Amino acid sequence: MAGFVVNLVLFICATGCAICGFALAVSRRAAYIRLGRTEERARFDRARLREWAAQTFGHRKLLRDRKSGWMHAAIFYGFIVVQLGALDIVLKGLFGVHIPVPAYDWFVLSQEVVVVVIVLAIGYAGYRRYGERLKRLKRGWKPSLVLFFIGGLMLSVLLVSAFERIWRGEPFSLLAPIASSLAAAFQGIVGPVLGKALYYACWWAHLLILLAFLVYVPQSKHFHLITAPVNLALARQSPPGKLRTLDLEDEDAESFGVGAVEQFTRKQLLDLYACVECGRCTNVCPAAGTGKLLSPMHLIVKLRDHLTERGAAITSKTPWIPAFAFAGQSEAPTVFDPEDESVRQRWQGEGVTDIGPTMEWQKHGWGRRSSAANAQRTAGAGTERDGGVRSAGGPGAGVDETDETALIGGVITEEELWACTTCRNCEDQCPVGNEHVDKIIDMRRYLVLTEGRLPVDGQRALQQIERQGNPWGISRADRTGWLDELDGVRVPTVREQPDFDYLLFVGSMGSYDNRTRKVTIAAVRLLARAGVRFAILGNEERSSGDTARRMGNELLFRQCCDDNIALFRRYNVRKIVTACPHTYNTLKNEYPDFGLGAEVVHHTELLAQLLREGRLAPRHPVRERAVFHDSCYLGRYNGAYDPPRAILRAIPGLELAEMERSGADAMCCGAGGGLMWLEERAGKRINAARVEQALAVAPTVIASACPYCLTMMEDGTKLLGAEGRTGAKDVAELLAAAVFGPDGPSDEGG
Numbered sequence: 001m002a003g004f005v006v007n008l009v010l011f012i013c014a015t016g017c018a019i020c021g022f023a024l025a026v027s028r029r030a031a032y033i034r035l036g037r038t039e040e041r042a043r044f045d046r047a048r049l050r051e052w053a054a055q056t057f058g059h060r061k062l063l064r065d066r067k068s069g070w071m072h073a074a075i076f077y078g079f080i081v082v083q084l085g086a087l088d089i090v091l092k093g094l095f096g097v098h099i100p101v102p103a104y105d106w107f108v109l110s111q112e113v114v115v116v117v118i119v120l121a122i123g124y125a126g127y128r129r130y131g132e133r134l135k136r137l138k139r140g141w142k143p144s145l146v147l148f149f150i151g152g153l154m155l156s157v158l159l160v161s162a163f164e165r166i167w168r169g170e171p172f173s174l175l176a177p178i179a180s181s182l183a184a185a186f187q188g189i190v191g192p193v194l195g196k197a198l199y200y201a202c203w204w205a206h207l208l209i210l211l212a213f214l215v216y217v218p219q220s221k222h223f224h225l226i227t228a229p230v231n232l233a234l235a236r237q238s239p240p241g242k243l244r245t246l247d248l249e250d251e252d253a254e255s256f257g258v259g260a261v262e263q264f265t266r267k268q269l270l271d272l273y274a275c276v277e278c279g280r281c282t283n284v285c286p287a288a289g290t291g292k293l294l295s296p297m298h299l300i301v302k303l304r305d306h307l308t309e310r311g312a313a314i315t316s317k318t319p320w321i322p323a324f325a326f327a328g329q330s331e332a333p334t335v336f337d338p339e340d341e342s343v344r345q346r347w348q349g350e351g352v353t354d355i356g357p358t359m360e361w362q363k364h365g366w367g368r369r370s371s372a373a374n375a376q377r378t379a380g381a382g383t384e385r386d387g388g389v390r391s392a393g394g395p396g397a398g399v400d401e402t403d404e405t406a407l408i409g410g411v412i413t414e415e416e417l418w419a420c421t422t423c424r425n426c427e428d429q430c431p432v433g434n435e436h437v438d439k440i441i442d443m444r445r446y447l448v449l450t451e452g453r454l455p456v457d458g459q460r461a462l463q464q465i466e467r468q469g470n471p472w473g474i475s476r477a478d479r480t481g482w483l484d485e486l487d488g489v490r491v492p493t494v495r496e497q498p499d500f501d502y503l504l505f506v507g508s509m510g511s512y513d514n515r516t517r518k519v520t521i522a523a524v525r526l527l528a529r530a531g532v533r534f535a536i537l538g539n540e541e542r543s544s545g546d547t548a549r550r551m552g553n554e555l556l557f558r559q560c561c562d563d564n565i566a567l568f569r570r571y572n573v574r575k576i577v578t579a580c581p582h583t584y585n586t587l588k589n590e591y592p593d594f595g596l597g598a599e600v601v602h603h604t605e606l607l608a609q610l611l612r613e614g615r616l617a618p619r620h621p622v623r624e625r626a627v628f629h630d631s632c633y634l635g636r637y638n639g640a641y642d643p644p645r646a647i648l649r650a651i652p653g654l655e656l657a658e659m660e661r662s663g664a665d666a667m668c669c670g671a672g673g674g675l676m677w678l679e680e681r682a683g684k685r686i687n688a689a690r691v692e693q694a695l696a697v698a699p700t701v702i703a704s705a706c707p708y709c710l711t712m713m714e715d716g717t718k719l720l721g722a723e724g725r726t727g728a729k730d731v732a733e734l735l736a737a738a739v740f741g742p743d744g745p746s747d748e749g750g
Contacts (some may be wrong), residue, residue, distance in 0.1 A: 005026060007200075011207070017212035021321040025218040026226065027271055032311025036266040039244075042234045055232045061431040064665075065280070074121040075150070080115045080265065082157070085111040086210060089160055089268045091202040105175040108161070112178050115154045122147050122154075136297075143277070146222055149213045156206035158182060163202055166195030190305075219326050219411075223508035228432040231274040233662050234267055235433045241424050243441055244555045253677050257445025257552065260641045261307050262314070268439055274432040281426035282435060286668040286690075287419040291683020294419035296426040299412060303439070306411045318741045334379035366705050387633075395416070401437070408443055410589070417443050418455055420549055422673030423632040428664060444552030455553060457712040461677035462553050465560070469542045470508040471677055479539045482510070482517040489528045493538040494571040500535040502527075502606070503568070503598075505587065508709035515708040515714065522736040523579055523603050529739060530615040534577070535706025540567055544583040551674035561594050568598060576653040579603040579732065581633035581706045582672070583639070600636060604705045604731055608643040612651050618738030621653030626734065627699040628656065628701045629690065631706035631711060632696040644705045657697045667693065669716075671708035691716030695726060704727045 037624045042048070049156040054060045059076070088099045088111075101107050126147055129137045137143070162182035164170075169192060172180040190198060218224055236242070246256055258264055275368075281296035284612035288295045308319050326733055420440045427435055447453045454462075464473035494503065504527070511578035528535055545560030568576075576598050578584050588600035609652060610616045626648055634640045641663050646657045661667045668685025680686065691713060694702045701714045713728035 002508040004094075011090075011094060011273050014207065014211060016590050018214050021215040021244070022218060025215065025319070025321045027310075028311075028315070028321075029218060029223070030319050031315055032307055032315070032319070033266050033269045033273070035307075035314060036264050036269040036741070037338040039265045039267060042237060044233075047117050048237070051235075052229075052233050055227050055431070055433065059431075061429065062092065062664055064429070068278075069123075071121050071124050071128075074117050075125075078118040078121065080151070081114045082111065082118065082154075085114075085157060089157065089203065089206060091162075092164070093207075095201070105173070108179075109175040109177075111157070112161075112176060115157050116178070118150065119154050119197050122150050127273065128461040133280075136283040138277060138279070142351050143221075144218075145216075149216070150211060153209050153213070156202050156209060156624060159202040160199060160206055162186065163190070163195045163199035163358065166190050167199050174327070176239040193613050211257045211689040216326075219321065220390070221275065224274050224276045224432055227270060228276070231267075231270050232433045234270065236435065239637070240427070241585070242547060242589050243438060245593050246445065248555060250559060255446060256291050256472075256554065257447070258439070258442040259446040259450060260437065261303060261411075263446075264442065268435070268442075269307060271434045271439075272300055272307055275304060275434060275537050276302045276432055277301060278431065280431070281434070284429050284665070284667070286338060286421055286424040286686045288424070289667075289722045290689050292415075292419040293682065294416045295412065297434065299416060299601050300434060302411050303700065306405070306407065318652040335677060348366070364666055378399050404559045408447060414447065414453070415682075417447070417679065418458075418675075419671055419682075421632070421668045421670055421675050423634070424636045425665075425668065425670035441550065441552065442731035444550075445554055446552075448552035449554060455678055458551055458674060458678050461549055461555055462551060465543050465545075465548060466556055469560075470512055471543075471547060472508075472512055474512050476539055477691075478505075479511045479541060481512075482520055483507075485517065485521055486524065489525055490737060491524055492535045492574075493540075494535045495538070497533075497535050498571065500533050502532060502575045502577045503571070504534045504536050505576050506541060506545070507578060507707070508538055509578040509711075511541070512580055513707065513711070515625060515711060518580055518595070519707065519710065519730040519732055522730065522732040523607075524734055525605060525740060526610070526616060526732060527577075532610070537567060537571075542567075544580075544586045545580040546586040547588070547677065558594075561591060565594060565596050568596060575599045575601070577601050577603055577606050579705075579707065579730070581631040581638070582708065585633045585637045598615070602638075602640060602705070604634070604643040604647060605640060607732065607735060608646045611647065616735070616739055618651050618735060620738050620741040622651050622734055622738050623653045625655045625657060625699050626699045626701045626703045626735070627659055627694050628662070628731075629659070629669065629694060629702055629704045629709055630662060631704065631709050632666070632672055634662065634705055635666060644703070647735050648703060651734055654734065654738075657699055659693050659697060661693055667708045669704075669706075669712035672711050676711075685716070688719045691720055691722070696722065699726055701734070702726060703731055703734060704728065705731045 059069055059073050062072050067663060084099065084107075088107075091097055092100060099107075124142070128134055129144065130138055132721065133139075158178055159182070161176060161179035163186075165176070165179060165183040165187060170183075172184060174180075186195075215221060219604075234745050245252070248256070255263075277295070277297060280642035281300075282298070284296065285296050310321050359424050377430075400454070406413065408417070418438055420437065422437050422439055422441070427437060430436075444454075461471040464471050467552070468474060468478075469476050491504075492500070494500065505522070506520055509516040510515070543565045544564065548554075548560065549557035556557055567573075576587055578600070579602070581602060584600060586604045587596065587598075607616070611618070628644060628648060630641060630644075634644075645656065648654060667690050668686065669690055672681070691702070694713070704716070706708045707730075710728055710730055714723075717723045717726050717728060
């Protein structure tokens with residue numbers, strides 16, 4: 001009886017302490033999240049619930065990588081099932097009874113099968129990390145600690161069952177084959193008395209491992225077990241990549257954008273604690289893959305560590321429970337030192353291959369330690385930080401009372417922010433619904449609107465948009481110069497023909513860029529042949545403002561937006577068609593916030609519709625082997641993968657091939673997010689890397705449906721010396737060749 005009481009009291013104390021520690025760790029991180037700005041709550045419906053279930057329990061994104069997906073599913077569901085076994089072990093160890101389930105012996109067998117499946121899964125997880133050495137996975141004792149936790153837990157389950165059989169003298173059973181085999185192996189060495197002692201030793205080991213894991217979870221990347229389902233449930237309802245609107249008329253605002261981590265929204269801060277550190281985002285990032293400093297995973301991890309430190313400083317409550325065991329957990333992958341070979345190897349392992357003197361490490365301040373790294377160095381020591389204040393003892397020990405580390409420059413470098421192409425491949429791959437791009441844009445907004453800092457070439461482009469309505473600064477009066485290249489087709493302006501079905505929004509590239517003008521002309525001729533009634537704004541047209549908004553200049557975007565919407569209303573525009581996916585996305589998804597009510601379509605969507613209706617007849621063979629490059633703003637932002645391919649398949653004589661990375665997995669051309677106007681100075685050029693992927697399938701032409709992509713593909717073929725054997729054309733140009741033939745258009749009509 002005394003033994004029962006002691007065992008029960010110790011169990012209650014241990015479990016109570018663990019639950020309190022878990023609750024404290026969770027509540028303090030929840031308090032850090034609440035430092036963020038509030039925003040409109042998500043609304044739930046059946047469609048949203050189905051999507052949440054598909055992501056959380058169906059592992060839809062995880063299963064894109066079949067190997068990792070099935071491994072994770074085995075551990076995820078196995079761990080849920082094995083908790084029933086844990087409850088059974090606890091009840092038997094405390095009260096000598098098992099859980100009341102029918103066919104208990106079969107339940108025991110199911111537990112052993114699940115244990116074996118989990119052990120195999122974590123063994124494979126270790127192999128992927130240390131055998132295959134996947135670049136996207138971190139290595140070291142911290143990333144691998146969970147494998148030891150789960151492995152130890154599974155081993156303790158089998159040993160508890162084995163020593164119980166020895167203690168109680170139970171015979172070999174095929175319904176408990178592993179435990180029975182272990183018991184048989186120990187039979188000649190361990191008797192009933194020692195078996196009982198070893199049973200309770202393993203029982204306590206099982207319990208303590210389980211409780212330690214409970215306390216460890218919210219203080220590690222495995223916090224995603226709790227935060228990821230919540231994060232997925234609160235995922236954006238707006239179109240993918242739609243940016244948050246700034247209140248530029250707020251007279252009380254001291255700054256615009258995000259210059260401190262607590263200026264992010266609460267949902268954005270929840271993202272940080274949902275990160276799994278799986279590296280899938282960095283693995284597909286065009287910037288990281290071509291030697292730029294940006295790593296989406298490291299960006300999230302650095303922001304998370306900074307939030308933890310900053311939150312502890314503001315709330316005066318340590319995030320580590322107990323502090324002596326967990327203080328200094330931040331891994332802070334932000335210490336850049338060109339002389340440190342381990343740092344170089346780590347970044348090279350993440351896909352950053354061009355790390356050398358040309359990157360001017362010290363000049364750009366990349367040798368500074370992050371705030372999280374400084375916190376780790378001084379945690380609990382009560383000593384002075386370099387250039388900081390003394391760490392306070394007590395609840396916030398290990399964290400400075402005042403954290404003066406700048407978010408931009410101290411935690412995240414400007415080079416990282418300007419390396420992002422806003423392609424959203426990182427977000428599309430993230431299994432927990434993290435949104436990287438909007439955080440980067442919010443920090444760009446702070447740099448541009450509050451501090452007035454942006455790259456010189458970007459500043460020049462924005463000034464030209466403000467002055468002349470286009471990034472080159474060419475006169476507004478020349479916007480319709482492309483009309484001189486048309487023969488036999490009348491293109492009216494909205495003033496000349498008020499009764500039109502579609503407004504053709506030509507855009508700056510389609511109006512001024514010599515190469516893209518050919519696309520505009522091909523699209524115009526096709527629309528005219530199909531009898532579509534369309535008109536243009538002519539010299540009244542302005543930039544859509546996409547470049548300005550993605551580069552952080554919300555004020556300039558708003559000016560462009562207001563000017564264009566005023567024109568649309570003046571001329572009663574009901575439908576808009578454009579050949580630029582960036583303009584298409586901005587008009588379709590972001591202009592409605594400011595009053596646009598018109599329907600917006602991309603030129604490939606309209607041309608595909610005209611083909612289906614039989615209003616265009618591609619009769620002339622086009623002898624090309626084409627590979628299609630997906631535009632990020634047409635595909636990942638708007639889900640339009642099929643229309644361009646439908647057009648290409650309708651062209652006689654044309655053979656359509658696919659790159660290894662295509663569709664939702666397509667790699668960016670490198671021009672998005674305003675980078676069309678910035679010079680790449682680090683690593684390999686993104687468009688060259690993308691063209692290499694295209695050339696791998698030996699095409700004669702690289703087809704695209706975006707003026708930026710077309711420019712990047714043409715430049716890439718020139719960089720690689722392939723322009724003689726591979727060209728680059730817009731889908732509309734290829735369709736025009738099939739409709740009008742090699743001799744060009746005739747009798748288009750008007």
